[in-house]
Amino acid sequence: MAAGLLAQGYVAQRELATAAFLALRLQRPLFLEGEPGTGKTEIAKTLAALLGRPLIRLQCYEGLDLAGAAYEWNYARQMLEIKLGQLAGDDLFAPRFLIPRALLQALQQPGPPVLLIDELDRADEPFEAYLLEVLSEFQITIPELGVIRAAEPPIVLITSNRTREIHDAVKRRCLYHWVDFPSAARELEILRLRVPGAPERLSRQIVAFIQGLRALDLYKLPGVAETIEWSRALLELNALELDPETVQSTLGVLLKYQDDIARVQGSEAARLLAQIRAEQGHG
Secondary structure, three states: OHHHHHHOOOOOOHHHHHHHHHHHHHOOOEEEEEOOOOOHHHHHHHHHHHHOOOEEEEEOOOOOOHHHHOEEEOHHHHHHHHHOOOOOHHHOOOHHHEEEOHHHHHHHOOOOOEEEEEOHHHOOHHHHHHHHHHHHHOEEEEOOOEEEEOOOOOEEEEEEOOOOOOOHHHHHOOEEEEEOOOOHHHHHHHHHHHOOOOOHHHHHHHHHHHHHHOOOOOOOOOOHHHHHHHHHHHHHOOOOOOOHHHHHHHHHHHOOOHHHHHHHOOHHHHHHHHHHHHHHOOO
16 A cells, blocks of 8 residues: 555555555545644545545535535525426425535445545534444435435545544544654655655755754644645755755745744754754765
């Protein structure tokens, strides 16, 4: 599994690759929790590409309900057919009036898709209760129609940035994996793969600087996504190595809160750069 993910451009830890493999074999949802920017969403995209399956993504948000996540009725079409006299009373909730959203779409696919339920922690807690039927039985009960069950279970990945705790009832129905920030060696491997045009010396300095940032008490630590974006930004500036002026002018690519930028710029950035040069040498 790790080799397959790598072939698609995703550098996975052995534990994550094993969790994904077992989720596929056991037909169990995979619950991925961790800091933002650690590649949780990306693995769903990578799995879909690896398996040649469509990706159906449900982006969670506050106030998400059945109409946004599962289905809603096409009331406008119902009313139109009633006015035209084309609708008998017992046909009011016929399947043709059903508008499927992400969850129902995933159950109705002819071949099992990858269903990504992204950032579940952003949704309200009551929404989790509705997910239980989908996660355990791979079905949705529609009061007016009955039960719609997947012919083949979709491959379900759920992500959470842990802004709040997800209920145990959801987690019990899933395999669980905590996606941590990568080690320096793995992050360098990711950079080589995702930003192949970056000079080796610069890539090593970027990784060392970001690893140093993650040791600081910042409000929001930079993730792998920021590592890649910063590398590309530095290439656009024709940087060959890190220097104080370049770091100072590009901190907004890495850090998204002014308090964090103020904490790092100046002496803290200079200290990290000096440490990197001492460890890696000037040559």
